[in-house]
Amino acid sequence: MATLNSRPGRGLFPLAVVAIFIAAAGILLADDAPWKTSAAFAEKEFARAQSQFKADPDNPTNAWQFARATFDYAEFSTNNTQRAALANLGITACRPLVVLQPELAAGHYYLAMNLGQLARTEYLGALALVKEMELEFKAAGGLDPQLDHAGPKRNLGLLYRDAPGWPVSIGNPSKSLSLLRQAVKLSPDFPENYLHLIEAYLKWNEPDDARKELRALDAIWPAAQTTLTGAKWEQSWDNWSTRRDAIRKQLAANP
Secondary structure (H helix, E strand, O other): OOOOOOOOOOOOOOOOOOOOOOOOOOOOOOOOHHHHHHHHHHHHHHHHHHHHHHHOOOOHHHHHHHHHHHHHHHOOOOOHHHHHHHHHHHHHHHHHHHHHOOOOHHHHHHHHHHHHHHHHOOOOOHHHHHHHHHHHHHHHHHHOOOHHHHHHHHHHHHHHHHOOEOOOOOEOHHHHHHHHHHHHHHOOOOHHHHHHHHHHHHHOOOHHHHHHHHHHHHHHHHHHHHHOOOHHHHHHHHHHHHHHHHHHHHHHOOO
16 A cells, blocks of 8 residues: 555465465464564554544544554454454444445455454354455455555455365466466565465466566565564564575475
8 A cells, every 4th residue: 555554464364264365474483572572563553543443433544544453463363262353343443434435445455354364263154254355355456456565466366376266265376376466566575475476386386487586586675674674574574584485495395
């Protein structure tokens, strides 16, 4: 998004049955200091956004910022009850917003993101949420493709990549690759976009394309480290580095 900078690595996680999204920021590492720092930041932002939303719930900006904060804070939940409660807060804030302000991309986007958080707590019920997430990501991407570092394209691409295919669900490799490539083009300075595209190439056994995108990721990495800084980015850099190393190892094993 043009100015809606959010917590990094914004992607949703694998579900119990559907396995919709690869964990973009939920891998618990041996050194959990970045996780703790980012969790503290998310908690602080949640409290701030909640206070603003309660003070003026009819303000569209307050609503989507609160929904963003609920998603971010839910990333650090330790159980499904807590995650579902936070997700439902974000969903409740966004549902009237997308009706009253249908041209506001952030409303659609953070509705989809919180639906994804809720889906993580579901079993068979997660399947019913996929179609709504697809529609909301499409709406957000049509209104503001740059939102959250090309978040609508990135997350819709992940949805198509990791959801089961027809007739069970909407998984579609060709749609996924197209959207993930678009995300890289829209936000070429954001490491997360490259990582998801590379992981998709590896999933579908396209190592040459994966190597090409890894070289592009390596090229933008130093500059990104100077711009994406602060507590909210610490866990993501830890995660991104771990995933990049894993990609290198996988490609080295497949010359």
